[in-house]
Amino acid sequence: MPIGFIGLGNMGLPMARRLVDAGHDIVAFDTCSDALARLGAPAATSPRDVADRAETVLASLPNPAVCLEVATGSAGVIEGARVKRYVDLSTVGRPTAAQIHELLAQRDIVALDSPVSGGVSGAERGVLALMVSGPRAEFDDLEPVLNALGHPCYLGDTPGSAQTMKLVNNILAANVLVATAEAVVMGVKAGLDPAIMIDVLNAGSGATSASRDKFPRAILPRTFDYGFATGLMVKDVRLYLEEARALGVTVELAETVGRLWEAAAASQGADSDFTSVIKPFEEAAGVTVRPARR
Numbered sequence: 001m002p003i004g005f006i007g008l009g010n011m012g013l014p015m016a017r018r019l020v021d022a023g024h025d026i027v028a029f030d031t032c033s034d035a036l037a038r039l040g041a042p043a044a045t046s047p048r049d050v051a052d053r054a055e056t057v058l059a060s061l062p063n064p065a066v067c068l069e070v071a072t073g074s075a076g077v078i079e080g081a082r083v084k085r086y087v088d089l090s091t092v093g094r095p096t097a098a099q100i101h102e103l104l105a106q107r108d109i110v111a112l113d114s115p116v117s118g119g120v121s122g123a124e125r126g127v128l129a130l131m132v133s134g135p136r137a138e139f140d141d142l143e144p145v146l147n148a149l150g151h152p153c154y155l156g157d158t159p160g161s162a163q164t165m166k167l168v169n170n171i172l173a174a175n176v177l178v179a180t181a182e183a184v185v186m187g188v189k190a191g192l193d194p195a196i197m198i199d200v201l202n203a204g205s206g207a208t209s210a211s212r213d214k215f216p217r218a219i220l221p222r223t224f225d226y227g228f229a230t231g232l233m234v235k236d237v238r239l240y241l242e243e244a245r246a247l248g249v250t251v252e253l254a255e256t257v258g259r260l261w262e263a264a265a266a267s268q269g270a271d272s273d274f275t276s277v278i279k280p281f282e283e284a285a286g287v288t289v290r291p292a293r294r
């Protein structure tokens with residue numbers, strides 16, 4: 001029996017490929033026919049069609065509204081004849097995950113939320129962190145499939161717990177990328193070579209996931225092609241702020257970081273790569289973070 005996969009974007013395509021490489025038959029759907037062609041697996045005509053053909057359906061989709069429609073809309077997974085288990089790999093926040101869980105449960109479909117961390121390269125190499133919440137027995141059944149994608153971590157059976165974990169992860173990733181961008185721009189303005197700065201940070205106590213990975217890969221070479229859209233980071237920061245405010249916890253730092261991400265999306269465009277967040281800092285300082293020729 002094939003596994004269904006919906007959403008073959010930056011993350012979904014390499015994840016679906018990993019499943020094919022691990023020997024699974026895949027039936028896939030994406031609204032973009034090019035993405036379907038790139039995978040080369042049998043294509044379905046709608047999320048419902050996927051769920052007519054597979055008992056387990058995975059999805060990697062851009063935002064909560066799309067996830068809700070794909071899972072529970074009129075041509076959604078919920079209408080499928082064969083589906084028993086729906087696994088959402090997207091970042092949608094706790095309330096949407098809980099809503100999907102509740103609506104699918106009314107049709108005896110089990111929902112697991114399983115947001116991921118590790119970026120496109122982690123998806124390609126099968127080393128993602130997969131944060132999973134849902135019934136333990138379903139997680140145990142699914143683990144061999146998830147092992148092809150990375151390291152599954154079980155967060156508990158409360159729907160949406162894994163989403164909370166993912167938002168905690170991403171607010172920290174959002175913080176350190178803007179913090180590193182702001183500080184490196186300051187150093188460049190003072191005359192330092194950014195390539196040397198990144199080497200020093202990575203050897204010292206200022207190292208972050210941004211200095212270790214995002215700067216060498218996409219900022220110093222000026223390619224801005226890490227594979228995560230600025231608009232997706234804005235979505236994640238907003239979801240974090242919504243959940244944190246609902247809990248009544250302090251969000252002083254996250255609000256400031258959120259304003260910087262909102263400004264980056266406004267000036268660079270929501271579809272820009274999220275490493276472009278450094279450009280407003282560069283423009284304000286009148287410098288470019290480009291390594292000196294050696």
Ligand code: NAD
Pocket residue numbers: 006007008009010011012029030031032035060061062063066069070089090091092116117118119120227228229232
């Ligand atoms: P993406 O925009 O590259 O891919 C989304 C895919 O969904 C696209 O191929 C699009 O055509 C498809 N799609 C949109 N609407 C659809 C619909 N109604 N039915 C079927 N397909 C539809 O996004 P991405 O970067 O792959 O991210 C996917 C999810 O994973 C997001 O929730 C994101 O926050 C999360 N995520 C992304 C990264 C990353 O580094 N890119 C890392 C971790 C988590």
